[in-house]
Amino acid sequence: MGVARERARFIGRRVAQAVPTILVIVTLNFLLVHLAPGNAADVLAGESGSATPQYMAFLRHRFGLDQPLYVQYLDYLKNVVTLDLGYSFREGMPVRDLILQRLGPTLLLMGTTIVLSIGIGILLGLVAAGRPNSWRDNVISVVALVSYATPLFWVGLMLIVLFSLHLGWLPTSGMVNIAAFYTGWQKAGDVARHLILPAITLSLFYMALYVRLMRSSMLEQSGMDYVVTARSKGLTERAITYRHVLRNASLPIVTMAGVQIGNLLGGSVVVETVFGWPGIGLLAFRALFARDLNLLLGIFFVAACLVVIVNILVDVVYSLLDPRIRLR
Amino acid sequence: MSTVSRRTFLQTLAASGAVLLPVEGFAQDKPKQGGTLVMDVQPEPPTLASYISTSGPIGEVSAKVYDGLFEYDFNLKPIPSLATSWTESADGKTITFKLRDGVKFHDGTPFTSADVQFSIMEVLKKFHPRGINTFRALVAVDTPDAHTVVFKLDTPAPYMMMALSGYESPIVPKHLFAGTDIQNSKYANNPVGTGPFKFVEWQRGQYMRFDRNPEYWRPGEPHLDRIVARFIGDAQTRSAAMQTSEINYGGFGAIPYFDVARLTKIPGIASTTKGYEMQSPIVELDFNTRVKPFDDVRVRQAISIAIDRKFVIDNIWFGFGKPATGPISSNFAPSGIYTADVRNYNLPNGADVANKMLDEAGYKRKADGTRFEIVHDVTPYGDEWQRFGEYVKQALAKIGIKATIRYEDVPTWLRRIYTDYDFQLTSNWVQNLADPVIGIDRLYSSWSIKKGTVFVNGSGWSSPETDKLMKAAAIEIDPAKRGALYHQFQKLTVDAAPLVWVFELQFVTVYNTKFKDLTVSPLGAYAPFNRASLSA
Numbered sequence: 001m002g003v004a005r006e007r008a009r010f011i012g013r014r015v016a017q018a019v020p021t022i023l024v025i026v027t028l029n030f031l032l033v034h035l036a037p038g039n040a041a042d043v044l045a046g047e048s049g050s051a052t053p054q055y056m057a058f059l060r061h062r063f064g065l066d067q068p069l070y071v072q073y074l075d076y077l078k079n080v081v082t083l084d085l086g087y088s089f090r091e092g093m094p095v096r097d098l099i100l101q102r103l104g105p106t107l108l109l110m111g112t113t114i115v116l117s118i119g120i121g122i123l124l125g126l127v128a129a130g131r132p133n134s135w136r137d138n139v140i141s142v143v144a145l146v147s148y149a150t151p152l153f154w155v156g157l158m159l160i161v162l163f164s165l166h167l168g169w170l171p172t173s174g175m176v177n178i179a180a181f182y183t184g185w186q187k188a189g190d191v192a193r194h195l196i197l198p199a200i201t202l203s204l205f206y207m208a209l210y211v212r213l214m215r216s217s218m219l220e221q222s223g224m225d226y227v228v229t230a231r232s233k234g235l236t237e238r239a240i241t242y243r244h245v246l247r248n249a250s251l252p253i254v255t256m257a258g259v260q261i262g263n264l265l266g267g268s269v270v271v272e273t274v275f276g277w278p279g280i281g282l283l284a285f286r287a288l289f290a291r292d293l294n295l296l297l298g299i300f301f302v303a304a305c306l307v308v309i310v311n312i313l314v315d316v317v318y319s320l321l322d323p324r325i326r327l328r
Numbered sequence: 329m330s331t332v333s334r335r336t337f338l339q340t341l342a343a344s345g346a347v348l349l350p351v352e353g354f355a356q357d358k359p360k361q362g363g364t365l366v367m368d369v370q371p372e373p374p375t376l377a378s379y380i381s382t383s384g385p386i387g388e389v390s391a392k393v394y395d396g397l398f399e400y401d402f403n404l405k406p407i408p409s410l411a412t413s414w415t416e417s418a419d420g421k422t423i424t425f426k427l428r429d430g431v432k433f434h435d436g437t438p439f440t441s442a443d444v445q446f447s448i449m450e451v452l453k454k455f456h457p458r459g460i461n462t463f464r465a466l467v468a469v470d471t472p473d474a475h476t477v478v479f480k481l482d483t484p485a486p487y488m489m490m491a492l493s494g495y496e497s498p499i500v501p502k503h504l505f506a507g508t509d510i511q512n513s514k515y516a517n518n519p520v521g522t523g524p525f526k527f528v529e530w531q532r533g534q535y536m537r538f539d540r541n542p543e544y545w546r547p548g549e550p551h552l553d554r555i556v557a558r559f560i561g562d563a564q565t566r567s568a569a570m571q572t573s574e575i576n577y578g579g580f581g582a583i584p585y586f587d588v589a590r591l592t593k594i595p596g597i598a599s600t601t602k603g604y605e606m607q608s609p610i611v612e613l614d615f616n617t618r619v620k621p622f623d624d625v626r627v628r629q630a631i632s633i634a635i636d637r638k639f640v641i642d643n644i645w646f647g648f649g650k651p652a653t654g655p656i657s658s659n660f661a662p663s664g665i666y667t668a669d670v671r672n673y674n675l676p677n678g679a680d681v682a683n684k685m686l687d688e689a690g691y692k693r694k695a696d697g698t699r700f701e702i703v704h705d706v707t708p709y710g711d712e713w714q715r716f717g718e719y720v721k722q723a724l725a726k727i728g729i730k731a732t733i734r735y736e737d738v739p740t741w742l743r744r745i746y747t748d749y750d751f752q753l754t755s756n757w758v759q760n761l762a763d764p765v766i767g768i769d770r771l772y773s774s775w776s777i778k779k780g781t782v783f784v785n786g787s788g789w790s791s792p793e794t795d796k797l798m799k800a801a802a803i804e805i806d807p808a809k810r811g812a813l814y815h816q817f818q819k820l821t822v823d824a825a826p827l828v829w830v831f832e833l834q835f836v837t838v839y840n841t842k843f844k845d846l847t848v849s850p851l852g853a854y855a856p857f858n859r860a861s862l863s864a
Contacts, residue, residue, distance in 0.1 A: 038739025044374070045457065046742045046782045047383035053778045055457045062511060091532075092375040092516040101532050153562070160568050172568045178366055178535050178556045276560040278533025286371070291739045 007319070011312060018308045022301070026080055029300045030073055033293050039065055040090060040291045063089050076294075080301060086294040088287075095298035099280065103302070105175055106279040108191075109271075110264050112199040117206035118257060122250070124207070125214020126241075132219060140211060148208035156201040156274035163197060170197055173276035198275040202268060206260060213256055217249040224248075247321055254321065258314035262307045359861035364554040365843055367577040367853075368566055372533065372559035377516035378498050379447070380455040387495045387854040388579060389557050392538050393434075394498030394521035397425060397444070398489075400850050402605060403662045404762070406489060410439065410499055410522065420484030420805040427475040431545045433501045434526045441471035446502035448479075451510055458766055462491045465803075483803045486810065487765035490606075494523060495854035496762065524550035524858035533559065544858065551861035567591060576840040579603070579853030583838040585646040585712065591838055598841050601648065601834040603852020608657035608760035608767070609835070611640075611649070613720065613828035616751050617789040621700060626689040628825040631753075632673040634682035634727045635720070641831050644715045648836055652829035654822040655768055656814065657760045659832070664811035665764060670822040673829075679726045686727060699728040705744065705754035706735045716755055746782045757833060758783055764814060765802045772821055773798050789826030 041059035060066050064075065079086040085095040128140040147155070164172040171177065175194050182190050221227065222245055230240045269281035280299060287295040318325045369385045378390035397411040406414075411425040431439040449469050452459035465485040470478040479488075491497055499522065504515050519527050522545065525538035536557040540550055558575055560566045563584040569575045570583060570591060583591060583599075592599045613635070615622040622628055637651040650658070653668050660666040675681055691699040704724070706717035714735060721731045731753070736744065744750050761767035770776045770783070774790035794817055801813040822829075837853065839846050845859040 036739070038737075038741075038743040042742040042747070042782055043739050044381070044383070046738060047374075047381075052457065052460045053781045054460055055455075056781045058455070058511075090374045092377065092512075098532065105533075157562075157564050157568075160565060164572055165568055168572070172572055172574055173560050173562075173565050174558065174574070175534055178558055178574070181537075273561040274565055276534075276558070276562070276565060278531070282533060282561060289737055289739070290374070 007316065011316070014312045014315070018312075021308065022304050023080075025304045026077070026297070026301060027073075029297055030076055033291075033296055034069060034072075036291065038291055039063070040293065041065055043290045044090060076297065079294075085298040085301065088292055088295040088298075090290055090292045091295065095295050098283065098295060099298055099302055102278060102280040102283050105277060106265070106268070106281070108195065109198060109202065109268060109277060109279055110261070112195060113202045113206060113264065113268075114257065114261075116199060116203035118210055118253065120203070121207045121210025122214050122253065124211045125218060126246070128211065128215045129218035129222070132215075137215075141215075144208040144211040147204040148212075150204075152201060152205055152270045153274050155204060156197070156271060159197050159201060160274075170194075173274075175276075175278055194275075194277075198271050198277050201274070202264075202271045206264070209256065209260075210253060213252055214249065217252050218245060221245045221249045251318065251321060254314055254317050258310055261310045262303065265303050265306070359551045359845070359859070360864065361551055361861070362553050363551075363843070363862040364556060365552050365577060365846075365857070365860060366556045366558055366575045367579070368560055368569070368575045368582045369536075369557040370559065370566070370578070370580070370582040371561070375516050376519045376527070376530070376536075377513070378495065378519075379451050379500050380457075380511060380516075382457050382496075384580065389536055389538070390498060390519060391493075391495040391523070391851070391854045391856055392525040392555055393519045393523045393527050394494045394500065395431075395523050395856065396494035396497050396499060397492040399493060399855070400490075400606065400762075402602075402850055404490065404605065404660075404850060406492070409494065410444070411492075416805075420486070420803075421481045423479040423481070423489075425477045425479070427477065428545060429475055431522050432543055433522055434520045434541060435501070435504070437501060437503055439499070439501075439522050440474040441477045442474075443499055443502045444477045445469040445471050446506060447499045448497070451500060451505065452497050455510055456497070458491070458761075459497065461770075462488055462497070462766060484805045485765075485803070486805050486807075487763035487802065490762035491766060493606075493851055493854070494521075494856060495851055524856050525552075525555055535559070546858055550856075550858040552857070555857060563587075570597060570838060570840070573840060573842075576843055577837070577846060577853075578839070579837045580835050583836070585648055585836065588646065588648075588836055588838060596841050597838065599836050599838045600847050601836050603837060603847040603850065603855070604835045605659045605850035606762045606854075607835065607852075608659045609757050609833045610652050610655075610657060610760065611645075611716075611757045611830045611833050612652075612755070613830065614745070614754050614756045614787045615789075615826060615828075616749060616753070617787050617826055618749060619752060621691065622752060624689065625824060626685055627691065628828075629673070630682040630685040630689070630727065631724070631729075632825050632828040633675055633678045633685070634723050635673075635828055635830055636678060636723065637674050637831050640716060640719060644712050644719060645831075645833065648834040649831040650834075652832050654818045654829055655772060655827070656764060656818055657832050659760070660764070664807055665814045667815040667818050669815070670818050673822075673825075679723070682727045691728075693728045697728060698730045701730040701732070702752045703734050704731040705741065705751050706733055707755045707757065708736060708738050708741050709757070713755055720753075720755065742782050745786045746784065747780045749779070749786070749788065756786075756827075764798075769798050769802070772826070787826045789824060791820065791824065794820050794824075 040063050041056060044059055045056055064072055088095050088098055091098055124140050128137040131137060160172050163170045171194055175191055177190050227240060230244055265281060268279055269285050272279040272282040284299045369388045371385055373385040374383060376390050378386045395410050397409060398406040399409045401407055410428055412428050414423060414425045416423050427441055433439055453463040465481045465483045466479055467482050468480040501520055504520055505513055517530060524541055524544045526541045528537040528539050530536045538555045540553050544550060560569060566578060566582055567587040570578060588599050591597050615628050617623055641647060641649040651674050654670050656666050658666050686699060693699055704717060704720055707713050717733045721733055724731045745754055758771060759767060771785055772794060774795050776785040777788055778784050797813050797817040801810050804810040804813060837847060842863055843860060844863045845861060848859055849855045
């Protein structure tokens with residue numbers, strides 16, 4: 001009872017603290033993106049391949065670029081506070097709608113990647129740590145090293161060459177079969193088929209991190225006094241590993257996972273590009289090069305919120321894994 | 329027939345100027361109905377509002393939905409679309425168009441002269457980036473009856489007649505736009521036109537879907553049931569998707585040049601460089617003629633001579649181009665505007681000649697062998713431009729000019745070249761478009777030196793003589809006289825060398841031979857695709 005109430009109070013306090021944090025992030029982001037030379041009007045007119053001075057003036061006015069910076073900032077702040085996020089003139093749509101459309105595919109890819117990479121990472125880390133320096137350990141270490149060191153786009157392309165071009169098992173790109181327009185379960189299966197290659201590509205990279213982390217963490221923990229105590233108590237090695245060591249060894253994994261969420265949003269740009277996956281990373285990339293500042297800031301805002309939420313979750317998970325950690 | 333020889337075949341036809349006849353000749357048996365064409369559009373269009381934006385990828389999809397008054401044949405002559413016939417007054421200031429009867433917008437509303445008047449006067453003339461210029465001489469559009477429009481001009485405007493396609497000047501429905509904010513219309517991303525395909529949905533980041541318009545005004549057309557536009561950011565993935573038939577069509581270099589030869593060896597995949605005759609991009613090096621040493625015409629000419637055009641075409645663009653002679657593309661040869669009779673910079677021993685010219689001009693080599701140093705900006709539109717930059721650096725080194733390459737992103741580069749004028753020499757590519765008044769005046773006239781406007785006269789060069797020639801040609805309705813004016817213009821401009829005209833870039837379309845009649849007009853990917861069908 002007391003623990004549950006403590007936990008609720010902790011979460012409430014952390015959420016309250018998050019508000020000024022996010023406001024600071026929003027302000028910094030705003031200033032940063034305005035440091036970039038060139039603006040949305042230049043790009044839009046540039047894409048047109050032709051423009052007249054009247055057209056340029058009309059664009060600048062439409063984007064509010066003829067306003068002083070502080071006015072643009074106050075406008076933007078008002079948007080954020082009301083969770084409106086403004087309008088992307090370039091895409092002709094409210095920023096919120098644009099982001100919401102992309103959030104689903106992003107979370108699907110991110111979620112699958114997190115589950116896959118942590119799951120396989122922990123498993124392989126356990127196997128490797130079971131018998132350090134055995135052939136199994138060596139094979140796993142080499143695999144982890146190679147998948148960590150290989151550029152994501154290359155892994156992606158090679159998977160496409162193998163599974164799409166040569167074997168013809170999986171589609172090269174996209175999220176659904178365009179010519180088919182499936183519905184219902186058929187659609188879910190179709191999306192799953194399209195998800196396999198991008199999820200594997202992204203997971204391989206992050207899995208490598210977790211394997212290394214898990215292995216060293218397990219080895220470190222297995223030398224601790226409490227393991228010796230457990231062993232002298234007569235517990236089986238199996239029970240020691242799964243009930244005691246694993247639980248303690250997974251704390252760094254949780255920490256790492258929390259940090260990686262933010263990275264994952266950015267790191268998926270490459271995978272989204274290669275596989276034509278309609279995620280938020282690609283949207284951010286596009287917004288940056290188009291200087292679509294409203295959209296870019298909107299994505300930053302969502303990303304910041306996501307990271308803050310995940311961090312709170314990580315702290316809660318800590319306290320579940322290790323009751324000694326109190327949420328204050 | 330192998331795909332390579334197919335391309336050569338088409339080029340030979342193009343050279344003989346007789347493309348339309350044989351293509352029509354092939355279409356003797358009735359085309360098959362049905363099928364879904366998946367085209368790759370690159371990059372994903374920002375909006376579908378082709379009436380206020382000319383951003384390249386928009387046209388590839390919007391032209392399936394919106395018709396214009398005209399379409400064009402490969403000789404760049406107008407052919408009827410929404411307009412069935414037209415007559416021009418002797419002074420060229422009054423043009424009467426008869427409009428097609430029985431045409432309906434996709435929402436069922438009949439198309440009338442009011443839609444044309446509204447589209448041209450209230451939308452295109454006011455908000456379209458090129459329309460502001462194209463329709464500058466247009467004073468009013470009269471509508472004596474529901475199927476007649478009369479254009480009233482204050483000067484003749486022969487160029488305007490080249491800009492009336494559904495891609496360039498789409499006719500939008502008045503009843504959906506009138507009285508609304510044109511720039512923020514809810515029909516920007518939900519277009520309603522009279523074209524062969526209806527817009528169905530747009531899943532951002534994934535695809536757009538267009539279904540057959542059963543009430544299209546050309547009986548029996550379109551043949552395809554559906555066109556889907558996909559967006560795949562990675563060039564290699566696009567090639568793979570073309571190979572697995574996940575996409576069937578990629579225009580405007582969606583398939584990278586280096587992959588074209590490999591892909592077209594695969595049975596069922598072919599390529600063509602036709603369908604870009606109203607784009608006519610020219611690869612250039614732009615001098616900033618305001619700064620030393622490029623204010624000196626002798627330096628500009630020497631550099632122009634030092635560039636080996638054939639090497640660039642063969643090694644960087646995989647053969648997809650031909651040497652340019654001057655500001656106007658040879659695609660304008662059929663209309664008599666182009667001339668090759670100008671100063672020739674394409675010399676076999678270019679480096680030697682250029683070295684001699686620079687010596688004579690007084691730019692002596694210093695002790696380290698260099699004459700002067702410059703920064704060479706590279707236009708940020710893809711990998712081949714970086715390779716081109718590296719080539720330019722080497723070519724300049726041969727004539728004693730030390731160049732440092734600078735590569736920035738698009739907004740930064742645009743700002744540097746067209747607003748800050750903070751550059752010396754930059755690579756660039758600009759399209760001639762449908763007529764010199766639209767595509768050429770903006771690059772060489774004194775009135776196009778406009779700080780802050782992109783893809784205009786960034787080099788800062790102009791002369792009273794060439795200004796006068798451009799002004800005269802803009803309102804000359806006799807084609808022969810107009811051609812003569814442009815010939816003189818080319819001579820003078822080429823002498824002054826404000827740019828190095830390197831080569832006429834050929835875009836390439838890669839497509840699946842399961843489909844036919846995909847490229848049937850000089851508008852290529854910007855055409856409505858009403859005739860496209862499954863092959864057999």
